[in-house]
Amino acid sequence: MPGLPPTEVLLKHHHALPVGAFLLVVAALPWPNRVQAQVESAATTLPASPPARLELRGSSEQAKMLFREAIFETQNVAGAARIRRAIDSAVKLAPQLTIARVYQAFTGPGTAEVRAQAISDLMSTMVSAPPAELLLALYWRETAAGRAPAAVPVLRALTELVPGEVDIAWMYVNAQVVGKPVAEQISMRREFIKKYPTYAAAHNTVAYQLAATDIEGALQEIREYVRLAPNHPNSHDSYADLLLLQGKPAEALAHVQREMELDPQFTAGPMKLGAIHLMMGDAAKARIVFASEQEKFTDPAVKRDFTYWTVASYAYTGDVKNARTALMTILATDLTPPQTAVVHERLAAIEAYLGDRKAVVGHLTASDVGTPPAAHFALKAVVLARINDLEQARAAAKQFTSMVPPANTFPRVLNAYIAMQAKDLATAESELTASTTTDLFTKAIRADLLQRKGQKAESAVLRQEISSSSMKLDGNAPVDFLKLMAKMHVDKL
Numbered sequence: 001m002p003g004l005p006p007t008e009v010l011l012k013h014h015h016a017l018p019v020g021a022f023l024l025v026v027a028a029l030p031w032p033n034r035v036q037a038q039v040e041s042a043a044t045t046l047p048a049s050p051p052a053r054l055e056l057r058g059s060s061e062q063a064k065m066l067f068r069e070a071i072f073e074t075q076n077v078a079g080a081a082r083i084r085r086a087i088d089s090a091v092k093l094a095p096q097l098t099i100a101r102v103y104q105a106f107t108g109p110g111t112a113e114v115r116a117q118a119i120s121d122l123m124s125t126m127v128s129a130p131p132a133e134l135l136l137a138l139y140w141r142e143t144a145a146g147r148a149p150a151a152v153p154v155l156r157a158l159t160e161l162v163p164g165e166v167d168i169a170w171m172y173v174n175a176q177v178v179g180k181p182v183a184e185q186i187s188m189r190r191e192f193i194k195k196y197p198t199y200a201a202a203h204n205t206v207a208y209q210l211a212a213t214d215i216e217g218a219l220q221e222i223r224e225y226v227r228l229a230p231n232h233p234n235s236h237d238s239y240a241d242l243l244l245l246q247g248k249p250a251e252a253l254a255h256v257q258r259e260m261e262l263d264p265q266f267t268a269g270p271m272k273l274g275a276i277h278l279m280m281g282d283a284a285k286a287r288i289v290f291a292s293e294q295e296k297f298t299d300p301a302v303k304r305d306f307t308y309w310t311v312a313s314y315a316y317t318g319d320v321k322n323a324r325t326a327l328m329t330i331l332a333t334d335l336t337p338p339q340t341a342v343v344h345e346r347l348a349a350i351e352a353y354l355g356d357r358k359a360v361v362g363h364l365t366a367s368d369v370g371t372p373p374a375a376h377f378a379l380k381a382v383v384l385a386r387i388n389d390l391e392q393a394r395a396a397a398k399q400f401t402s403m404v405p406p407a408n409t410f411p412r413v414l415n416a417y418i419a420m421q422a423k424d425l426a427t428a429e430s431e432l433t434a435s436t437t438t439d440l441f442t443k444a445i446r447a448d449l450l451q452r453k454g455q456k457a458e459s460a461v462l463r464q465e466i467s468s469s470s471m472k473l474d475g476n477a478p479v480d481f482l483k484l485m486a487k488m489h490v491d492k493l
Contacts, residue, residue, distance in 0.1 A: 050164060051163040052132075054136070054162055055133070057130075063091075064097070066089045067100045069086040070083050070100075070103060072167055073086055075170050075171065075201045077201070077204065077234065078234045079267065080107070081266070082263070087103055087104045098125060098126050099133045102123070102136075102137045105118035106143070116141050116144040123137050132161045135155075138151070139151050148175065155168070155172045159172045166199050169192070170199060170202060173192045173202075179407070180405075181407045182407075189202055189205060189206050189209070193206065198228055200225050200235070203225040203228065204234070204238050208241075211245055212438045213438070222235075222238055233258075237266070237268045237272065239255045240252040240256045240259070247465070249279040253273075267293075267302050267306075270289060271305065271309055274287070275312075277289060283313045283317045287310055287313050293306060294306035300333065300334070307326060307330050311326045311346070311350075314326060318491055321354070328347075331343045338369070340366070340369075341370070345364070345376060345380070347359075348360050348364045348367060349383050349484075352382075352386040352387055353386070364380060367380075374400055377399040377400035379485075380393075382414065382441075382482065382485060385421045388421060397415060397418060409437050410439075412431040413431070413441065413445060416432045416445050417441075420448060420449065425452060428445070429449060432446055440486040445489075447459045463490045466490050467490070
């Protein structure tokens, strides 16, 4: 790996023992009893020092504040635009604040290799930086390079060095819960909240995790989030999400309008505004919102997101041909290979519902480039099953299963869908029974199974839940195509 290895950086410039180790050495010395008693007595009378924080030396206070704001915005899941505004402003004000430049590289564009190399280059200049800043830079470098699990001990050491940095403590909790069952994740995050009850971002995350099984508990967390961060657009965005999950678009509307007032550049607001019109049955008005808001932004990625929502507005109402046309306009723009692959993946989903097998195969081939994420294989399995290529669908489902934690039960939902397409209702029911997943796609498959078993009333209840549910994907992604396919699936029943 180019750049100074992390151990060399730390040892070359920081020979002194950490404070904790120094105290342990001192405590082990053979002190005379009287002297030791005097030292212990003095120690008990000293005022307690505040928990250590990142030093961030030699920069303007405004730049330091903006750097911390960028970290909080990330932990707050507030969207790339707000993060970039804060970190770019910090670097512009204080180019010598190297840790801010490291974070700018970490959150910036480019491949994993490019971002990791940029961080390594910056680390090689941090010859006089405090150990905590070096550890933070190292964690970001390893995460950028795709080695986040191996870097968790670095984050743990960092939390011990700067226990006063609550954002970093929250980062550590989020790193620890990866791969654990949702109930255990919620428990660990609630323990964090007990220690830091006023940390707004934690209430937001727990609310989303509770939403599927405990909507009242989720709403309680979101209300606390709004109370703690009343002037942050994301608190209102999240409240709107939970109301939409309850099928209450009219109540959600007030929160969406508030988030748009707080930050006109917060793209989740207008996207959700259009989604509310969709849920209320006015797809034409939704498309007007998407088109008008799209013109306000110059970022090509944001413009694509609005077009994806336009695609959703057509597919949501069964107009799959116009959905395909809108997707083709994205394909005609200047895209990177991964972005092109995503468009082809979604075109394959649309063509599957139009029944054009040849087009599906062509788009899937074009989407299989590089190292696709797990979600790609989930969508691929659904698309292939839709055109009755069951053998290849099972292969894609198997690939998805190998890429997700064992606690993830969505693979069983994919197996159930494939079994349904093979008219094997017994296997489909067995797989669904073994799954704890409660997303829209799972509900769509359950509704289909109930319909085929003659339980039409129960099927209708699930179909109604799907038709009144939000299309927003957690993390402010524009459209979750599996959710969209769930909507299209039940429309066919």
